[in-house]
Amino acid sequence: xxxxxxxxxxxxxxxxxxxxxxxxxxxxxxxIFITALFIIKNLLGFGLTLILLTAIMLLxxxxxxxxxxxxxxxxxxxxxxxxxxxFFTSSGRIIFSLGLVTIFDQGVINGVVTSARLILLVLGTxxxxxxxxxxxxxxxxxxxxxxxxxxxxxxxxIAMMMALALRFIPILLIESERIMKAxxxxxxxxxxxxxxxxxxxFISLLIPLLVxxxxxxxxxxxxxxxxxxxxxxxxxxxxSLHISRVDVSVLVFxxxxxxxxxILGRI
Amino acid sequence: xxKISNLSYYYQMPHKxxxxxxxxxxLSIEKGEFVxxxxxxxxxxxxxxxxxxxxxxxxxxxxxxxxxxxxDVSNLWKIRQKVGYVFQNPENQIVASxxxxxxxxxxxxxxxxxxxxxxxxxxxxxFVGMLEFARWEPHxxxxxxxxxxxxxxxxxxxxxxxxxxxxxxxxxxxxxxxxLDIICKLNKEKSVTxxxxxxxxxxxxxxxxxxxxxxxxxxxxxxxxxxLSNPTELRELGINPLPINELAVSLSRSGLDISPSMLTxxxxxxxxxxxx
Amino acid sequence: xxxxxxxxxxxxMKGTKIEKPVLKGINMSVKxxxxxxxxxxxxxxxxxxxxxLNGLLQPDKGKVYVKGRAVGETIRPGRIRKxxxxxxxxPERQFFEETVFDEVAFGAKNVGIGSEELENRVxxxxxxxxxxxxxxxxxxxxxxxxxxxxxxxxxxxxxxxxxxxxxxxxxxxxxxxxREEIIRSLKALREENSLTVIxxxxxxxxxxxxxxRLIVINEGEIALDDIPEKVFTHADDLKKMGLGIPxxxxxxxxxxxxxxxxxxxxxNLEEAKTVLLNCFKS
Numbered sequence: 001x002x003x004x005x006x007x008x009x010x011x012x013x014x015x016x017x018x019x020x021x022x023x024x025x026x027x028x029x030x031x032i033f034i035t036a037l038f039i040i041k042n043l044l045g046f047g048l049t050l051i052l053l054t055a056i057m058l059l060x061x062x063x064x065x066x067x068x069x070x071x072x073x074x075x076x077x078x079x080x081x082x083x084x085x086x087f088f089t090s091s092g093r094i095i096f097s098l099g100l101v102t103i104f105d106q107g108v109i110n111g112v113v114t115s116a117r118l119i120l121l122v123l124g125t126x127x128x129x130x131x132x133x134x135x136x137x138x139x140x141x142x143x144x145x146x147x148x149x150x151x152x153x154x155x156x157x158i159a160m161m162m163a164l165a166l167r168f169i170p171i172l173l174i175e176s177e178r179i180m181k182a183x184x185x186x187x188x189x190x191x192x193x194x195x196x197x198x199x200x201x202f203i204s205l206l207i208p209l210l211v212x213x214x215x216x217x218x219x220x221x222x223x224x225x226x227x228x229x230x231x232x233x234x235x236x237x238x239x240s241l242h243i244s245r246v247d248v249s250v251l252v253f254x255x256x257x258x259x260x261x262x263i264l265g266r267i
Numbered sequence: 268x269x270k271i272s273n274l275s276y277y278y279q280m281p282h283k284x285x286x287x288x289x290x291x292x293x294l295s296i297e298k299g300e301f302v303x304x305x306x307x308x309x310x311x312x313x314x315x316x317x318x319x320x321x322x323x324x325x326x327x328x329x330x331x332x333x334x335x336x337x338x339d340v341s342n343l344w345k346i347r348q349k350v351g352y353v354f355q356n357p358e359n360q361i362v363a364s365x366x367x368x369x370x371x372x373x374x375x376x377x378x379x380x381x382x383x384x385x386x387x388x389x390x391x392x393x394f395v396g397m398l399e400f401a402r403w404e405p406h407x408x409x410x411x412x413x414x415x416x417x418x419x420x421x422x423x424x425x426x427x428x429x430x431x432x433x434x435x436x437x438x439x440x441x442x443x444x445x446x447l448d449i450i451c452k453l454n455k456e457k458s459v460t461x462x463x464x465x466x467x468x469x470x471x472x473x474x475x476x477x478x479x480x481x482x483x484x485x486x487x488x489x490x491x492x493x494x495l496s497n498p499t500e501l502r503e504l505g506i507n508p509l510p511i512n513e514l515a516v517s518l519s520r521s522g523l524d525i526s527p528s529m530l531t532x533x534x535x536x537x538x539x540x541x542x543x
Numbered sequence: 544x545x546x547x548x549x550x551x552x553x554x555x556m557k558g559t560k561i562e563k564p565v566l567k568g569i570n571m572s573v574k575x576x577x578x579x580x581x582x583x584x585x586x587x588x589x590x591x592x593x594x595x596l597n598g599l600l601q602p603d604k605g606k607v608y609v610k611g612r613a614v615g616e617t618i619r620p621g622r623i624r625k626x627x628x629x630x631x632x633x634p635e636r637q638f639f640e641e642t643v644f645d646e647v648a649f650g651a652k653n654v655g656i657g658s659e660e661l662e663n664r665v666x667x668x669x670x671x672x673x674x675x676x677x678x679x680x681x682x683x684x685x686x687x688x689x690x691x692x693x694x695x696x697x698x699x700x701x702x703x704x705x706x707x708x709x710x711x712x713x714x715x716x717x718x719x720x721x722r723e724e725i726i727r728s729l730k731a732l733r734e735e736n737s738l739t740v741i742x743x744x745x746x747x748x749x750x751x752x753x754x755x756r757l758i759v760i761n762e763g764e765i766a767l768d769d770i771p772e773k774v775f776t777h778a779d780d781l782k783k784m785g786l787g788i789p790x791x792x793x794x795x796x797x798x799x800x801x802x803x804x805x806x807x808x809x810x811n812l813e814e815a816k817t818v819l820l821n822c823f824k825s
Binding site: 187189208 | 599625629630653654699700703
């Protein structure tokens, strides 16, 4: 059953500038972006960031609906964070009071700030994953972290593990849904029942999933062996990473804009 | 090309228990041959196939690939480049999140130039008819398509031998046909030696030679037409005979002057037509 | 009518721009005690269809009726799952208990069978699939052979004592011997318990010999719904859909094309033998 769900880390094939930029540059930019997000604290800053992201999105050529699809599953978290701030902040002026419920203006402000940060964070990182293939991402990370090899950190292996995890996350999501349906077909009820029954039903989902993961890992390892994988560095790559002038220009350009927005976002 | 001499193998289980999988097996496979290996579950066919690319090393006896002994550790990577292996489950042998990246995996491990790698990806995907899916994520493909990608990924290493362990057992009719056609094409057009493990007689009849295994030994080997056309014997061996074959036997016993060992519809039609 | 689907439509990701329609106006019904085969190529909507039969999925449009009651209106979807047992493809992947007994008992416990009745129920379920209760009950489900695991999985659904058994590719991935065992068990099961059975497959040879009626689904619509003999008169259409046709039928078609007076929709060995002997024995 192939359902065209958009998962976390979904890649959207394309060939515009955003796709051709060295993935290491993109990761560095995202890093700068996230740092900026946590420094910005006024609506002007967030607004400008949103405009920037929208502009970049337009340049990638990816339909805007993908951004919405990525945000949709997270809307509960965003609403939850927002409400936490509203109901549990008790500084500033009171703007609403009814019975036990007291809402302070600072709570609303904090709620908006947190929600904005979350939304922009997701949008920004989604831009990265939409335009960068999983292998590009893990190759880039491996390259950026390669300095750790001098202190015996197995950078390549970690990168390989991440690549494999990205490969199997969609499969495991589909499989857990299947297992749930299979157990439900044997009468398992995931919605009601006392805590003991619920725990039992959870186990009926967890164990088959774990068995499946181990079985897949086993088969995969043998398949990799059969294709001459020896661990350690890959001898060569299909796509080698190299920084060009365009990459550097983009890095400088966007970092400057982000710096500017950050400054404006602190006044 | 492949020489198996007095091969014995057992799986070591906990508590000193051993499960014997192969007993003194002798088999030679020539370059360019298409050999089908059949038998019920537990007959040792998978264990045998895993010796061909040194995934398993003989406990007794030897396995030689193009003169290279699998026991010799220094031959390991050479052997694995010469002998490609396609597994039963399409999903669990695809390593990367994009089709073309998976096909690149093998060549990358061989240390080839990026330009050579790209060329091989192009050729392999074209050969299996999956070029348009190069930038797709594998889990959006059907099982048959995934299996074709797996074949392309192995092909990209340009092996001389292809071992396929029941590659069609998880596929539907259309998927099975796709895979089988590619394998035959591989054998005929590229002279790749093919060792094909299956439990379906209709797949084995396209081979040059069929080998039937039972209880860790080779029970019989020969032309598919000859050794896969005795329904009673096949059933005893745990293999389902072809309906046409059973029909031919039944008709022949009832007095019709046709050969009981027919395996294809064309043969049957011809024989029946020649009666009248 | 025991089970009925009236004008059922279903799409995945409904409401989003990547909506994918899978079922497009399905009308089908199953009588009590019938054994129906559902065939269709990959992507035809088979799996989605059967998940509507046991309430795992609800239609976007149209209705599902179980014994005359509309699912989702007169009867809760969760409720029908106990009367309509669905065995998924590769059901051994749902194992999680330590012993075969517990694994089979899971289904029974979920329908409220108390501990006194449990042993009896498990024992009966295992014997329904021709497994020796005493030999197998304490073994780990993961230690069994492929065919045995498959049968334990079927037993675990039978333990709910359903009135309908739906099997999604029950012989998939098994070798010849295990396939035969499964088919034999299911045939015997149906005779002894007059269970209504729905068998989903793409193995034409296999299903033609078992089903009283074949429903062919293609691209979300029912293409054919009739007894096997009638379905096989549409051999060309079946081929175009990517479905295999029983070898014997293909033979008959070839002979008919060559001008011989043989019915081209036979798939049974004995019938073929009779027909051919009549035709060719001088």
